[in-house]
Structure formats: structure tokens, C-alpha cells
Amino acid sequence: MAMSMASSHAVYKRLNDAIFAASDACRAAIEHHGGENVVNATIGVMMDENGNFSCLPTVEKVYRELPIDQIANYAPIIGIPEYRDLAIDLTFADNRPDGYFTAVATAGGTGAVHHAIMNYAEKGDGVLTSDWYWGTYKVICEEEGCRLSTFKLFDENNNFNIEDFRRSVEIAIDGQDSLLVIINSPANNPTGFALTNDDWDQVIDTLAQAASQGRRISLLVDIAYIDYAGEKNETRKFMQKFSGLPKNVLVMFAFSMSKSFTFYGQRTGALVAFSTDESVIQEFLRINKYSCRATWSNINRGAQTLMVKLCNDQTAYKQFLKEREDLYNMVEKRGELFMKDARECGLPALPYNGGFFLSIPTKNADKICDRLHEDLIFAVPLKLGIRIACCSMSMKKLEGVAKKIKKAYDEAGE
Numbered sequence: 024m025a026m027s028m029a030s031s032h033a034v035y036k037r038l039n040d041a042i043f044a045a046s047d048a049c050r051a052a053i054e055h056h057g058g059e060n061v062v063n064a065t066i067g068v069m070m071d072e073n074g075n076f077s078c079l080p081t082v083e084k085v086y087r088e089l090p091i092d093q094i095a096n097y098a099p100i101i102g103i104p105e106y107r108d109l110a111i112d113l114t115f116a117d118n119r120p121d122g123y124f125t126a127v128a129t130a131g132g133t134g135a136v137h138h139a140i141m142n143y144a145e146k147g148d149g150v151l152t153s154d155w156y157w158g159t160y161k162v163i164c165e166e167e168g169c170r171l172s173t174f175k176l177f178d179e180n181n182n183f184n185i186e187d188f189r190r191s192v193e194i195a196i197d198g199q200d201s202l203l204v205i206i207n208s209p210a211n212n213p214t215g216f217a218l219t220n221d222d223w224d225q226v227i228d229t230l231a232q233a234a235s236q237g238r239r240i241s242l243l244v245d246i247a248y249i250d251y252a253g254e255k256n257e258t259r260k261f262m263q264k265f266s267g268l269p270k271n272v273l274v275m276f277a278f279s280m281s282k283s284f285t286f287y288g289q290r291t292g293a294l295v296a297f298s299t300d301e302s303v304i305q306e307f308l309r310i311n312k313y314s315c316r317a318t319w320s321n322i323n324r325g326a327q328t329l330m331v332k333l334c335n336d337q338t339a340y341k342q343f344l345k346e347r348e349d350l351y352n353m354v355e356k357r358g359e360l361f362m363k364d365a366r367e368c369g370l371p372a373l374p375y376n377g378g379f380f381l382s383i384p385t386k387n388a389d390k391i392c393d394r395l396h397e398d399l400i401f402a403v404p405l406k407l408g409i410r411i412a413c414c415s416m417s418m419k420k421l422e423g424v425a426k427k428i429k430k431a432y433d434e435a436g437e
């Protein structure tokens with residue numbers, strides 16, 4: 024019999040990650056059939072039209088020119104000061120609400136989500152997010168002794184389901200003194216959906232209402248894919264709406280260099296905080312500094328320095344923005360092609376407004392994805408549907424994929 028040495032709270036841990044399972048199956052198919060014959064719709068990084076990993080050339084150039092001490096030395100616990108300031112600037116662009124701000128460097132956006140859950144959700148409480156969500160939210164909630172509960176992201180017309188959001192917030196705060204809500208928009212993973220500015224008005228109104236009942240409300244906006252969702256101030260306009268929130272509503276943002284700088288493996292992001300009350304921001308800094316020390320001590324100095332150097336060099340920064348715009352246009356074109364094909368063959372894909380992924384709702388995701396393996400198409404089966412990574416598929420590979428999915432979808436008896 025297998026021996027267990029794990030502590031009682033750790034023994035249950037088992038990562039059941041549909042994404043890694045799907046990409047393992049894909050890797051095996053590539054070995055057997057050759058990469059050129061396999062459609063890999065599982066990878067969450069940007070690949071170019073030749074199937075190679077895309078790192079923005081100016082990011083690579085500036086990084087390779089950094090002196091070794093700027094790469095190898097320790098960084099301050101909460102991050103390099105210029106990096107923290109820039110993380111706030113890049114989060115809001117020209118859309119800062121009126122109030123107080125701060126940021127701590129984190130291990131990617133994942134680290135930001137981790138700290139928000141660790142420090143703003145009570146043990147045993149529910150954390151609320153949409154039913155189409157990035158699975159890691161649940162893993163972190165469970166690791167931190169919380170529960171993840173969900174509201175329906177879409178109504179029957181595939182618009183934001185404000186009714187269900189309102190209802191779910193009410194249910195969640197019944198019996199809780201505080202609530203953490205996580206919203207991943209724009210370019211939601213896994214759907215590519217974005218809340219409109221009107222949706223945001225209603226979300227903010229709902230949270231202010233809950234706060235007026237004496238609850239402490241924290242909102243984490245996960246903006247991991249925001250730079251692949253449209254013009255920078257259009258996609259961030261909703262951020263201005265946080266002005267005037269009561270002091271018992273804290274707004275945080277999960278900022279990440281992974282996608283925005285194509286620097287995924289360098290594990291650098293930030294938890295950015297906004298409040299209309301200065302003492303909430305001072306407390307944020309105090310408790311999150313503690314959590315940084317306790318979790319990873321400090322974050323990759325080279326990546327932070329790269330961001331500072333790049334953004335302070337006008338010529339390099341302009342070039343970088345142009346290169347990123349090209350990547351954004353590339354992924355948009357892929358998404359549009361898939362959506363057009365889906366419409367033509369009657370495959371009911373969810374609304375895609377940008378980002379790395381799009382999704383098809385179905386109860387038969389496992390069955391359909393298994394069937395697609397026969398066509399050497401590998402996608403990720405989720406509880407609510409199938410996730411397609413347009414970030415990693417060339418236009419050529421995308422051709423005909425929607426039709427093949429529709430065939431498997433019909434065969435599965437949808």
C-alpha cells in the first residue's frame with residue numbers, strides 16, 4: 024500500500040488540469056504524426072504563422088543588453104520602485120480613477136491572484152467569479168482554504184448576465200462579512216468575452232450596493248490579456264468608473280508581463296490596488312509585503328528591469344508597441360476566421376472580442392475533444408465547453424477546424 028507522508032491538509036492535493044492533459048495528448052500525436060499534420064489548439068502562448076514561439080524582438084533585444092547584476096541580483100521584496108510605478112501606469116493608461124494607488128511585484132498574474140485570495144478572502148468563505156473561468160482560480164482558492172462559487176457569465180442572448188451576477192452577489196454575502204469577486208475581462212480566458220462599459224456600470228453599482236449593507240467588498244480584475252483586446256484607452260475606459268466608490272470597496276488588478284511582454288516563463292506581474300481611502304492602500308502594502316516575503320521573497324529582477332528600461336526608452340518602446348500590435352492583429356485575424364467559419368457551419372461559438380482563446384459551449388466537451396483526436400485536432404475540454412487557443416494556431420491550420428468541430432459536435436448528439 025502506498026505510504027503517505029503528507030500533512031492532513033495537503034494530502035488531498037491533486038492537480039487535475041485539463042489543459043496539461045490535452046497538451047500531453049497533442050505532444051504524443053506530434054511525435055507520431057509530425058507537427059505539420061497536427062492542429063494544436065491547447066497552447067496558451069502566442070505562436071507565429073510558422074508555429075514558432077513568439078517573443079517580441081525588442082523585448083529580447085533589451086533583455087539581452089542588460090548588465091548581469093540587473094538580472095542576477097535580488098530585487099526589493101515588493102519590487103523595484105520604478106517597476107511598481109510602471110505597473111500602475113500600464114494598468115490604467117489614461118484612465119486612473121480618483122483615489123490612491125499602489126502595487127507589489129508578484130510571480131506573474133498567478134501570483135497576483137494568489138495574494139488577492141490569500142489576503143482578501145476569509146478562510147472558508149466563498150470567492151465569486153464567472154462560470155467560464157480560468158481553472159487556477161479554483162486551485163488557489165482551495166489552497167487558501169476558500170471556496171470558489173460562480174455566476175453565469177452569459178444570458179440567453181450571450182450578453183453579460185447582470186441578473187445572475189446580482190443574484191449571486193446577494194447569495195454570496197448572505198452569511199459573509201466580506202466578499203472577493205474576480206472578473207477576468209477583457210479577453211476572458213477561456214471565451215474571449217469582454218464586459219461592455221454599461222456592464223461595468225451595473226457591476227460597480229451591484230458591488231456598491233453590497234458595500235452599503237456594511238460588507239467589505241474586494242474586486243480583482245484580471246487583465247492578463249488586456250493588451251490583445253483593442254485600443255489601450257478603449258479597453259481600460261471602465262477603470263475610470265471606480266472613482267467615488269465607498270472606502271469599503273477595494274479594487275485590485277492582476278497585471279502580468281506574461282502576455283503583454285511575451286515574457287511568460289520569467290514569472291513577473293503585479294497586484295495593483297486602488298482605493299478611495301489612503302489607509303486601505305497602506306494596509307494593502309503592509310500585508311502584501313508580508314505575503315511576498317512568505318511566498319517567494321522577491322521577484323525576478325531582470326524582468327522588472329527590462330520593463331523599466333524598455334518603457335523609458337522612447338524609440339524601443341515605440342518599436343515594442345508596433346511589434347505587439349502586429350501580434351494582436353495576427354490573433355484577431357485568426358479569431359475572426361474561426362468565428363466566420365463557425366457562423367457559416369452553424370457552430371455556436373461564444374462571442375469573441377479578442378485575446379488568446381475562444382470557446383464553444385457544450386455538455387459533451389470530453390466526447391467531442393476525444394473524437395477530434397481522430398482528425399488530429401487537439402483542444403481543451405472544460406466543464407462548460409471546448410476551449411480553442413487561436414493564439415497558437417496559424418491561419419493555415421485554422422482552416423476547416425470549425426467545420427470539423429461542428430461534425431463532431433453533431434455526432435455527439437448536441
Ligand SMILES: Cc1ncc(COP(=O)(O)O)c(C=O)c1O
Pocket residue numbers: 067130131132133134157207211212245247277278279280281282287291292
Ligand atoms: C485568466 C488568466 N489570468 C492570469 C494568468 C496569469 O498568467 P501568468 O501567471 O503567467 O502571468 C493567466 C495565464 O494563463 C490567465 O489565463
